[in-house]
Amino acid sequence: MSYSHILLAVDLTEESDQVATRAVELARSNGAQLTLVHVIEPLSFAYGGDVPMDLSAIQDQLDEHAQNRLNSFADKLDASVEKLYVVSGHTETEIHRIAKQDGIDLIVVGSHGRHGLSLLLGSTANGVLHGASCDVLAVRVHKPESED
Structure with a gap:
C-alpha cells in the first residue's frame, strides 16, 4: 500500500524521536506529505472542570511553549513538514x-507496549486505532538506556 499524507502524532518526549524516524522513512519512501500534531489536554480536564480560578493565561503559556517545542522538533527532522498543529x-x-x-491516509503514533491485553498498545495508541478512518501504525518505543 502506498501513502500520500502521513500524520505523525507526538507527545514531545524523548521517545518521539523513535516514532518520527519511522514516519520520516515512510514519508520519504512513499513520496508522502508529512504533517505533525501535538495535543495538549486542557488544564480543566485535569481538574474536572471545577477550578475556582481562571486558567486561561496558564493554558496560553502551555500552548505557546508546546508550539515552540513542536517547531524545534520539526526543524530537526530530516524531512519537509507540510503542516504543524498544536491543538x-x-x-x-x-x-x-x-x-x-x-485527508490523512496513515497516522503514526508511539506505543509503549505495556503488558496485558487492555494495555497492548497503550491507551492513546489504542484509542487512535479504534476511531481512525485510515491506517494507523503504532511504533514500539523503548525507554532510553539510562532509564532501564
Whole structure:
C-alpha cells in the first residue's frame, strides 16, 4: 500500500524521536506529505472542570511553549513538514479530527507496549486505532538506556 499524507502524532518526549524516524522513512519512501500534531489536554480536564480560578493565561503559556517545542522538533527532522498543529482537547479525538480534515491516509503514533491485553498498545495508541478512518501504525518505543 502506498501513502500520500502521513500524520505523525507526538507527545514531545524523548521517545518521539523513535516514532518520527519511522514516519520520516515512510514519508520519504512513499513520496508522502508529512504533517505533525501535538495535543495538549486542557488544564480543566485535569481538574474536572471545577477550578475556582481562571486558567486561561496558564493554558496560553502551555500552548505557546508546546508550539515552540513542536517547531524545534520539526526543524530537526530530516524531512519537509507540510503542516504543524498544536491543538487542545482529548488526544484521540483531536488526532482523528485532524486526520479527517487533512485527508490523512496513515497516522503514526508511539506505543509503549505495556503488558496485558487492555494495555497492548497503550491507551492513546489504542484509542487512535479504534476511531481512525485510515491506517494507523503504532511504533514500539523503548525507554532510553539510562532509564532501564
